[in-house]
Amino acid sequence: MSAIEIRNLFKSFGPVKAVNDVSFTVESGTVTGYLGPNGAGKTTTLRCLLGLVAADGGTALVNGHRYAELDHPLTEVGAVLEATNFHPGRSARNHLRVMCTAAGLPADRADDALAQVGLADVANKRVAGFSLGMRQRLALATALIGRPKVFILDEPANGLDPAGIQWLRGFLRHLAHEKGAAVLVSSHVLSEVEQTVDNVVIIAGGRLVHQGALADLTANGDHGVRVRADEDEKLAAAVEREGGRAERLGDGVLRVRGLDREAVGRIALDERILVSEMVQERSDLQKVFLELTGSAQNGSAGEPRPQVEWPQPRSTSGGDA
Amino acid sequence: MVALVRAELQKLFTTRLWWVMLISALLYSGFVLVLVTAFAGVSGSPGVPASPGRDTPEYQQLAWSSGSAATLFVMILGIVMVTAEYRYQTITGTFLTTPRRGRVVTAKLLAGLVVGVLFGLATLALTAVVVIPAVSLSGGEVTLTDHGIPRIAGGVLASVALYALFGIGLGALIRNQIGAIMAGVAWVFVVEAILAVVPALRTVGKWTPGGASNALINVNVNTGLGEFDLLPAWGGAAVLVAYALLFAAVASLTTLRRDIT
Ligand SMILES: Nc1ncnc2c1ncn2[C@@H]1O[C@H](COP(=O)(O)OP(=O)(O)OP(=O)(O)O)[C@@H](O)[C@H]1O
Ligand SMILES: [Mg+2]
Numbered sequence: 166m167s168a169i170e171i172r173n174l175f176k177s178f179g180p181v182k183a184v185n186d187v188s189f190t191v192e193s194g195t196v197t198g199y200l201g202p203n204g205a206g207k208t209t210t211l212r213c214l215l216g217l218v219a220a221d222g223g224t225a226l227v228n229g230h231r232y233a234e235l236d237h238p239l240t241e242v243g244a245v246l247e248a249t250n251f252h253p254g255r256s257a258r259n260h261l262r263v264m265c266t267a268a269g270l271p272a273d274r275a276d277d278a279l280a281q282v283g284l285a286d287v288a289n290k291r292v293a294g295f296s297l298g299m300r301q302r303l304a305l306a307t308a309l310i311g312r313p314k315v316f317i318l319d320e321p322a323n324g325l326d327p328a329g330i331q332w333l334r335g336f337l338r339h340l341a342h343e344k345g346a347a348v349l350v351s352s353h354v355l356s357e358v359e360q361t362v363d364n365v366v367i368i369a370g371g372r373l374v375h376q377g378a379l380a381d382l383t384a385n386g387d388h389g390v391r392v393r394a395d396e397d398e399k400l401a402a403a404v405e406r407e408g409g410r411a412e413r414l415g416d417g418v419l420r421v422r423g424l425d426r427e428a429v430g431r432i433a434l435d436e437r438i439l440v441s442e443m444v445q446e447r448s449d450l451q452k453v454f455l456e457l458t459g460s461a462q463n464g465s466a467g468e469p470r471p472q473v474e475w476p477q478p479r480s481t482s483g484g485d486a
Numbered sequence: 487m488v489a490l491v492r493a494e495l496q497k498l499f500t501t502r503l504w505w506v507m508l509i510s511a512l513l514y515s516g517f518v519l520v521l522v523t524a525f526a527g528v529s530g531s532p533g534v535p536a537s538p539g540r541d542t543p544e545y546q547q548l549a550w551s552s553g554s555a556a557t558l559f560v561m562i563l564g565i566v567m568v569t570a571e572y573r574y575q576t577i578t579g580t581f582l583t584t585p586r587r588g589r590v591v592t593a594k595l596l597a598g599l600v601v602g603v604l605f606g607l608a609t610l611a612l613t614a615v616v617v618i619p620a621v622s623l624s625g626g627e628v629t630l631t632d633h634g635i636p637r638i639a640g641g642v643l644a645s646v647a648l649y650a651l652f653g654i655g656l657g658a659l660i661r662n663q664i665g666a667i668m669a670g671v672a673w674v675f676v677v678e679a680i681l682a683v684v685p686a687l688r689t690v691g692k693w694t695p696g697g698a699s700n701a702l703i704n705v706n707v708n709t710g711l712g713e714f715d716l717l718p719a720w721g722g723a724a725v726l727v728a729y730a731l732l733f734a735a736v737a738s739l740t741t742l743r744r745d746i747t
Contacts, residue, residue, distance in 0.1 A: 209747075216585045217578060217746040233585040244582055252501055252574045259500040260579075267493035267583045307579060 166229045168193045168315045168347030169214065174223035176209050183209040184220075185371035191349045191364075193314065196341045198362035198379070199351040202458050206371040207351040208246075211319050215244055227315055239268040243308030245318040250304065253293035257284055257303050260292065261310055270310055278306035283332075297324030305333075316340060318350045322357055334361045355454045369458040382453055389420040390429050393442035403436045404429065420446070487596070490589060494597035498567060504601070507563045508608060511556035515609045518552040519616050526620075541626030543633040549617045550635055551703045553609035553642040557649040560605050561670050564598050564653020569663035578746055587742045591658055591734050598654045602647030609646065610639055634704075641702035641719060648726035652695050655733025661741050692717050698725035 167190035176184040184206045191197045201207050212218040214225040216232035227235065227242050235241050251260055261275035279288050282302040292300065301324045308316060316337075322330050338361055340346040352358045355365075365382060367375040375382065389412070394400045397419055401411035409424035421429050426445055433440045498504050527539030538544035568591075571577040584590050621628045629635055653670060660666040674696065681691035691697045701722025717725065 212745070212747060215582060217581060219743070219745060235585065238585055239583055242582075246578055247575070250575045250578045252497075252570065252576055254501040254503075255497075256500070259496070263493050263496045263500065264579060264583050266496055267490055267580075269489050 167191060168228060169317070169349055170224070170226045170229070171210065171214065172224045172226075174210060174213060174225055175221045176206075176213055176218060177221055178209075182371045184213065186223075187368065187371070187373050188223075189366045189373065189376050191315075191347045193347045194341055194345045195363045196337050196348040196350065196361055197364040197366060198355075198358040199349055199366050199368065200353065200355055200358070200454065201351075201368035202353055205353075205368045205458070207353075207368060208319055210368070211244075211317055211349070211351060212246070214317060215242070215246075217246075227317075237268065237311070239264065239270065239311030239313065241311070241313050241315060243311065243313040243316045245301075245304045245308050245316075245321045247304075247319070251292040251295075251300060254291055256289050256291055257295070257306075258288040260303065261306060264307060265310055268311060274310040274312075275306075278309040279303075281309055282306045298326055298329055301325055302329070314344070314346045316346055316348045316350075318348070320351055320353070322352065330357070337361050355451055367454065367457050374457045374459075389422045389446045390424065390426050391418060391420055391442070391444045391446055392429055392433070392440055393418050394433060394438050394440045396436075396438045399436060400433060400438050400440075403432045403438075407432055418442075487589070487593060490584060490593035491596045491600070493583075494567070494593050495600060498563075498597065498601060501570075503566060503570075504563065507559045508605060511559035511605055511609060512612050514559065515553050515555035516612055516616070518555045519549060519613060522548050522552055523616060523620050539626075540620050540624035543629060545626075546617060546621060546629060546635060547633060547638055549620070550610075550613055550638045551642060553606065553613050553639075554645055554699060554703055556605055556609040556646050557699060558671070558674055560602050560646050561649045561653035561656075561674070562667055563601065563605075564650040564655075565657035565666045565670055566653075566663065567594055567598060568654055568657030569661060569666050572661045573663045581746060588738050591654075591738060591742065594654050594658075595651055595730060595734060598650035599647055602650030603643065605650070606643035606646035610642060613639075613642075637719070638703055641699075641704065641722075644723055645699035645702045645726065648723065648730065649695065649699070651730030652726060652733075655730040655737065658737035659733045659741060693725060695726055695729055698722040698729075701725075 169191035172188050174184050174187045187210055199207050209218060213220045214232065232238060257279060258275050261278055262272055265272050265274050279285050282305050284299065284302050284306065301321065305321060322333055325333060337348050337350060341348045350358060362379055364377065365379050366373065394417060397417045401413060401419055404411045404421050404424060407424065410422045412420040414420055426443060525537055526545050528537060538548065571580055580590055581587060618628050656670055657666045660669055678694050678696035681687045681694055698717065699722065701716040702719050704716060704719060
């Protein structure tokens with residue numbers, strides 16, 4: 166049984182097909198990134214999974230049950246949704262205490278969770294005075310009080326400072342890889358989760374466009390090995406004899422396809438050709454992502470690691486994307 | 487369920503609204519009490535009988551009933567207990583903790599009952615603090631067990647407590663905070679006032695929350711508006727409970743089921 170299992174999920178808001186036949190699973194011990202541009206349907210999927218939004222069709226299960234059927238949901242699932250879910254007049258500690266009371270958890274879990282997210286110093290401050298990042302940390306604390314093994318986080322990095330993001334990445338990896346938790350984390354910025362996630366599920370216009378290991382995403386494209394050699398013509402000829410294809414990029418640089426780095430190096434050694442540079446080319450993740458979500462034409466993919474966010478949210482005209 | 491009720495009480499007592507409402511309730515019922523006391527025995531225009539003097543049991547009956555002024559604030563508190571969750575979107579966390587939504591409303595109703603009783607006791611305590619010295623100073627005999635005073639005090643307590651339920655039901659039905667408060671206040675000050683004053687509508691009026699509350703308190707003092715047509719006290723309680731449960735039940739089938747987005 167998968168920790169999270171979503172099967173043929175549908176949800177429309179009027180004419181907008183927010184989630185259109187989405188299926189994927191998240192296994193324990195892994196971090197899965199749920200990615201897509203603004204309006205792709207990420208939040209809607211997660212809210213269906215948490216029983217906050219009633220799906221039109223399909224199933225969304227946590228530990229094999231619908232969320233509403235869980236007897237002690239906080240001890241099974243930790244969820245972070247928007248950062249605004251707090252009464253401004255209540256202190257951080259009291260927010261968590263109320264949840265502890267309702268869930269039948271010991272009250273000291275509140276302080277434990279606050280310490281974990283670095284809010285111990287402001288535990289008694291009213292949330293009205295909290296910054297966006299502090300609210301986000303408090304939201305994370307609400308997910309921790311029940312010590313669950315499944316985490317469902319909607320853009321948890323929103324509003325966090327670089328140190329906070331760094332910490333969050335480490336924390337999510339720790340939860341999954343050391344504590345064996347299943348983590349589903351949504352984001353609209355691939356580079357934000359790229360260092361954290363094991364698997365990716367990509368959604369655009371309510372439909373899944375890709376699902377698999379993060380590594381597969383980059384392995385998708387047609388890669389080459391870039392080599393710079395003083396006798397590039399001689400190397401090109403040798404590569405082609407060995408069954409590879411060499412593309413002459415000029416200035417002594419070749420792009421070799423059909424052979425891996427080791428093979429290319431061995432050929433150079435055999436031919437006694439001096440190689441001054443050799444790299445395995447990878448397709449740019451961001452570029453792959455943009456292509457998958459159908460926004461590649463909006464450019465900037467060729468620039469070195471741009472922090473691209475989608476220029477436009479999906480139009481609300483609905484229909485099949 | 488006990489845990490959920492405790493959590494609801496904790497929600498209420500960890501924000502400031504409850505004591506703002508408590509002070510308002512005490513000020514308002516205190517104001518009514520002061521009026522009743524100050525004008526006790528004073529005759530208005532000729533022909534109108536003088537209101538009962540401070541040394542009479544009737545004064546004590548009137549004074550003890552003044553606590554019912556707190557119902558308005560308890561109703562608002564009840565409304566806010568539900569609508570604040572939507573206003574600040576804490577409903578998300580509440581439903582994540584307790585995904586069976588009906589249980590949340592039940593817990594709120596029970597917590598509202600507890601808070602309502604506390605508010606009722608507070609207003610009764612205030613009444614005692616004013617009435618007992620006022621009667622003693624004017625040479626009357628303080629009665630706490632006679633002349634229907636226990637029933638009046640009990641009626642005040644019950645109607646204050648049940649108005650909290652009424653507010654919670656109303657809030658669940660109209661999730662918008664301002665809208666629900668306006669509806670509640672307009673009901674109390676406009677609709678019920680009209681139903682109470684227009685003689686032809688009095689038979690309808692007894693079925694309103696205000697009429698039900700009057701039935702619970704039922705002071706037989708002529709206030710110049712003539713006899714009220716009232717239900718028996720238990721009927722009054724039943725009507726108030728029925729409103730709350732009806733609203734909550736309708737809300738459970740409609741507004742509460744909506745998507746939380
Ligand atoms: N309550 C609602 N009423 C109407 N339409 C809605 C509602 N919630 C979401 N939608 C629509 O459903 C679609 C998916 O929205 P959703 O919030 O799930 O996207 P998202 O992937 O979370 O986007 P973002 O990255 O901006 O958070 C959008 O077109 C949005 O306009
Ligand atoms: Mg979203």
